[in-house]
Amino acid sequence: MTTTEVSSDLVVTGREDGVLTMTINRPAQRNAISHDVAVQLAAALDRLDADPSLAVGVLTGAGGTFSAGMDLKGFATGQTPMLPGRGFGGLTQAIVRKPLIAAVEGWALGGGFEMVLSCDVIVAAENANFGFPEVKRGLIAGEGGVFRLPKRIPYHVAVTALLTGEPITAVDGKALGLVSVLTAADGALTAAQDLARRIALNAPLALALTKEVLRQTQTLDDAEAFKCQAPGIHTLSTSEDAHEGAVAFAEKRAPVWHGR
Template sequence: MTDLVLVERRDSVLTITLNRPQQKNAVDHELAVQLSSALDTLDADPGVSVGVLTGAGGTFCAGMDLKAFAHGELPVLDGRGFGGLTRALVRKPLIAAVEGWALGGGFELALGCDLIVAADDARFGAPEVTHGLVPSEGGLIRLPRRIPYHVALRVLLTGDPLSAGEASEYGLVDELTAPGAALDKARELAARIAKNAPLALAAVKGVLRATQGLDDRAAFERQDQMIAGLLSSEDVREGAQAFAEKRAPVWRGR
């Protein structure tokens, strides 16, 4: 079977590449299954702290494979959403490296990541309303949380694309690069993040996602439940000992 998703580990960073360049990395059912498996590998590998998601051939993802859909294929997995990502609970930080278009479901895959690095000529599009649909795999929910509400509303109501430059101005894109350099910059960012304790990284991501919309009291209660075991971890002791000994810590993820 063709590898529709490529996985490459460099030190503690796992790069996941959508590999249907002739179809602009449009997502069919099999790609969704393989992407879901790659995300499980990211979370399960104790030697990996951060993931990078990108697309082959100069396009991040053109969304759903409409030809496959016409033949009855759905690129949505139960409990995991579009591409096996948009509704999945991915524990470790995930960075999108976007070249070209992130369109429709492809935009929602990028929004399902925690950070976005994009080439300055990249485009983000949510054209669903032009086809009588709505971006129900994260576009309606996540985009207004990541950029100003009325900007999100404009993008979602018109179907007009959002340039990487404008997305950067609003904070959706964390870093802009020259065309062709998004993956290298995303890996560089991932390597900076991966220098830190993996349990702490996962805790930061988990707490931020779990406490959005809660009042302070409820947020603190949820946070304290989620990080209860962190202070007794080997990594916390290693961090303190490494600081005292003026050396780089050696994280074990436990």
């Protein structure tokens, strides 16, 4: 069963396979992020985390573009796509417990690229481009771009992109490790949804803890990281899902997860 919710600027589609697809739907504006988009996307992400029937989110843009960044016309009238505690687009500073995949066609620029970097996995078409042109406008990529990009690709490559404002192609992004899956043009969403379904087969508690440990340990040494993850691993190992995983393996059947 598929359910689709269409608001003014965001199309949200939930499917029985546990995948929630969120499509920024402002193609005439190159999917520039307005305040309304940020509010609607924040609500969709909250739905993803709260609904036990949903396992993975996919974020994409309509009309062959992911997002050109901030809606400058809205900004000129006093509107901002920044939400308190959640950042640009309701995403860049948010904590999303469930896996989130970016499906990128065309351009992901400025805040749009920062939203991509806020996702866990990037699937991109070979015609996609990522960039931070902020320095050309007297600004910097202040919603995570400056410090997240050097963690995803080699430092000097990232710094060159940040200082020149020049884009990184998806083909180069795949070679650099930024892009997990590279597809033909118009294939990013299908590939992202296929990957999402594969992830959704796994235990929800284990997926959430994997994200939490990743988020909390990136700046820790090994000893600190082991200490940090220990409570969560203990809780997970005594969960019903962990027991179900072992029993299903022994019985040679697919596990039935309950998220507890």
